[in-house]
Amino acid sequence: xxxxxxxxxxxxxxxxxxxxxxxxxxxxxxxxxxxxxxxxxxxxxxxxxxxxxxxxxxxxxxxxxxxxxxxxxxxxxxxxxxxxxxxxxxxxxxxxxxxxxxxxxx
Amino acid sequence: xxxxxxxxxxxxxxxxxxxxxxxxxxxxxxxxxxxxxxxxxxxxxxxxxxxxxxxxxxxxxxxxxxxxxxxxxxxxxxxxxxxxxxxxxxxxxxxxxxxxxxxxxxxxxxxxxxxxxxxxxxxxxxxxxxxxxxxxxxxxxxxxxxxxxxxxxxxxxxxxxxxxxxxxxxxxxxxxxxxxxxxxxxxxxxxxxxxxxxxxxxxxxxxxxxxxxxxxxxxxxxxxxxxxxxxxxxxxxxxxxxxxxxxxxxxxxxxxxxxxxxxxxxxxxxxxxxxxxxx
Numbered sequence: 001x002x003x004x005x006x007x008x009x010x011x012x013x014x015x016x017x018x019x020x021x022x023x024x025x026x027x028x029x030x031x032x033x034x035x036x037x038x039x040x041x042x043x044x045x046x047x048x049x050x051x052x053x054x055x056x057x058x059x060x061x062x063x064x065x066x067x068x069x070x071x072x073x074x075x076x077x078x079x080x081x082x083x084x085x086x087x088x089x090x091x092x093x094x095x096x097x098x099x100x101x102x103x104x105x106x
Numbered sequence: 107x108x109x110x111x112x113x114x115x116x117x118x119x120x121x122x123x124x125x126x127x128x129x130x131x132x133x134x135x136x137x138x139x140x141x142x143x144x145x146x147x148x149x150x151x152x153x154x155x156x157x158x159x160x161x162x163x164x165x166x167x168x169x170x171x172x173x174x175x176x177x178x179x180x181x182x183x184x185x186x187x188x189x190x191x192x193x194x195x196x197x198x199x200x201x202x203x204x205x206x207x208x209x210x211x212x213x214x215x216x217x218x219x220x221x222x223x224x225x226x227x228x229x230x231x232x233x234x235x236x237x238x239x240x241x242x243x244x245x246x247x248x249x250x251x252x253x254x255x256x257x258x259x260x261x262x263x264x265x266x267x268x269x270x271x272x273x274x275x276x277x278x279x280x281x282x283x284x285x286x287x288x289x290x291x292x293x294x295x296x297x298x299x300x301x302x303x304x305x306x307x308x309x310x311x312x313x314x315x316x317x318x319x320x321x322x323x324x325x326x327x328x329x330x331x332x333x334x335x336x337x338x339x340x341x342x343x344x345x346x347x348x349x350x351x352x353x354x355x356x357x358x359x360x361x362x363x364x365x366x367x368x369x370x371x372x373x374x375x376x377x378x379x380x381x382x383x384x385x
Contacts, residue, residue, distance in 0.1 A: 021313065023320045024349040030329040038326065040292070040316045046299055046306030068301045072308055075297060079314040090318055093327040095219035096212040102317045103358060 004047070017045035019076070024105070043076050045069065077104055121346070206356050210333030216322075226324070235271030242270050243278055288322065291315035 007014045021042040022031055031038045048065040052058055080102055087099040118124035226232070234240050242265060246256055253275040259265060260273050267273035292315065298305050321330070334355040337345045346352050 019310075021316050023317060024355075025321065025330050025332060026326055027329045027331065028348055030326065036326075038320065040311070040320065042313060042316060043310035044308060046308040048301060048306065064301050068299050068306070071299055072297070072310075076310050076313055079312060083314065088314070089213060091216045091322045092332065093322055093324050093330055095216045095223065097214035097216060098210060098332055099213055100317070100321070102314065104313070 015047055017047060019043040019045060043072075045072055080104060120343070206334055209356065210331075223324070236269055238266075239270035239272065243272075246275075246278065288319050291319040 005016050005018055007016055019042045020039045022039045026038055030036050046068065048068060049061065084101055084103050087101045089097050090100045092098050116127065118127060231237050231240055234243070256275040256278070260267055272278045292311055294309055294311060297308050297310060299308065300306075320326070331348070331350045334350045334353070336353070337347075337351050339345055344351075349355060
């Protein structure tokens with residue numbers, strides 16, 4: 001998940017928090033190649049109000065923002081909760097079907 | 107870069123020896139290798155900032171020198187004494203299994219894959235008449251030329267419309283417009299979350315669909331690995347360059363029979379990490 005991204009070229013002063021996903025099965029030379037298109041945009045997170053620099057006063061706001069992002073991430077990775085236990089058959093690029101256990105990591 | 111034990115300050119150049127040292131000498135300390143390595147990184151930074159005079163009086167051979175570097179940092183061929191206790195790595199690595207039984211096992215075939223593959227091999231420029239048509243279209247797209255300029259290109263007969271298969275921007279745009287068989291995997295969804303005061307929208311894809319989409323891309327066929335596979339260099343040293351070369355993959359997905367997947371954000375680091383926790 002990168003930091004806050006400015007969408008200056010697309011939506012003036014709008015900002016976004018993108019989350020990207022790729023797979024570890026792909027060799028890093030191919031995965032990290034800019035033209036491989038092996039990284040997909042998974043989500044655009046909600047942008048919460050930015051707290052001020054005084055940490056004491058904004059502690060409740062930070063807690064709310066943290067809980068909000070926690071809820072969003074739980075929703076995004078919810079499809080993996082069950083399949084990480086029992087596996088799921090997935091079609092692979094070599095024409096075979098394999099039982100995969102997709103587990104997120106960062 | 108050698109790893110330094112945070113408890114006894116011994117240094118190890120091989121992860122195998124370091125791991126064994128942690129398990130034997132510091133078994134009472136409930137630490138894992140990852141957190142130790144992070145601690146070491148922090149400690150190294152502190153040592154560099156510390157007063158150099160304090161380090162000159164140190165009795166430890168492994169302490170960094172005045173320049174902030176270990177005395178043997180310029181000579182990578184020096185073997186650490188700490189590694190000697192597990193120095194029989196060649197024999198150990200040679201006896202280590204190179205294949206995990208059941209990993210990456212095929213449970214079936216994808217229906218119609220052979221036909222699709224043979225069609226692609228027979229006509230790799232499908233939807234276009236030739237390779238020239240693909241190259242010219244790519245050149246137009248990369249150049250970000252306007253429709254008027256592209257139409258002008260063909261009206262001036264600068265290109266052979268018959269060989270490339272299109273004669274205007276309109277016919278060019280219609281070429282790639284064929285239904286993507288994998289497009290349902292990348293469908294977008296909109297969600298809303300309330301933070302107590304306002305309702306914030308967000309957008310997301312099905313994470314499992316993204317995994318399916320990536321795994322079935324034929325373009326990645328030669329670069330996909332379906333099972334963990336330890337690899338060694340000619341001297342017998344374990345190589346850690348890809349995710350499938352370490353034991354992490356196997357330990358996490360197979361040996362842990364019923365892992366509980368919990369994604370937890372680290373509040374102190376302001377959500378920059380999502381850590382999978384397994385209980």
